[in-house]
Amino acid sequence: MGYVLGKFDLVYKLYCILLWWTLIDSFVQGVFRLEEGASEPYARLVFHNAARRRTKDSFSDARIKAVTVFFKTKLWLPMTNTRAKKIHLTKEEYLQSRVDWICVNMEAWNWFCEYWASKEFKELSNRNRRNRLNKPGLHRYGPDGHVRKEQRMV
Numbered sequence: 001m002g003y004v005l006g007k008f009d010l011v012y013k014l015y016c017i018l019l020w021w022t023l024i025d026s027f028v029q030g031v032f033r034l035e036e037g038a039s040e041p042y043a044r045l046v047f048h049n050a051a052r053r054r055t056k057d058s059f060s061d062a063r064i065k066a067v068t069v070f071f072k073t074k075l076w077l078p079m080t081n082t083r084a085k086k087i088h089l090t091k092e093e094y095l096q097s098r099v100d101w102i103c104v105n106m107e108a109w110n111w112f113c114e115y116w117a118s119k120e121f122k123e124l125s126n127r128n129r130r131n132r133l134n135k136p137g138l139h140r141y142g143p144d145g146h147v148r149k150e151q152r153m154v
Helices: 007-029 040-073 091-096 106-117 119-134 146-153
Strands: none
Touching (some): 007 040
């Protein structure tokens, strides 16, 4: 019997893949340039923080994409990312959907489908959504900024 990857192994493997993609993107786009006299440890810190943010956002975006793909391809219903954020599917429904960069490794895709469908994840997701909505000081003006909102109020 072969070695079975654990939860940590799969997440770490995906993190390394995303870290590599981030590295390639950053050099291609010229985002991370080490200026003359800049310290290498500081550059590494900046890179690490940016990679961590991108990785976190990628996993969240992957679930939302899986929901929209399921609705559009299996149910033939229109779905927006805004609506998809609030919808949780079952493991079987997630498995019928596809997110290209995760589906490269079907073991990882199965794990994510199981995790997103778990009661634990749904409770965490709903709690975090409520917390974000209750944060004071977050504006919900859409594309309108604070200045244009203030001008309209006068």
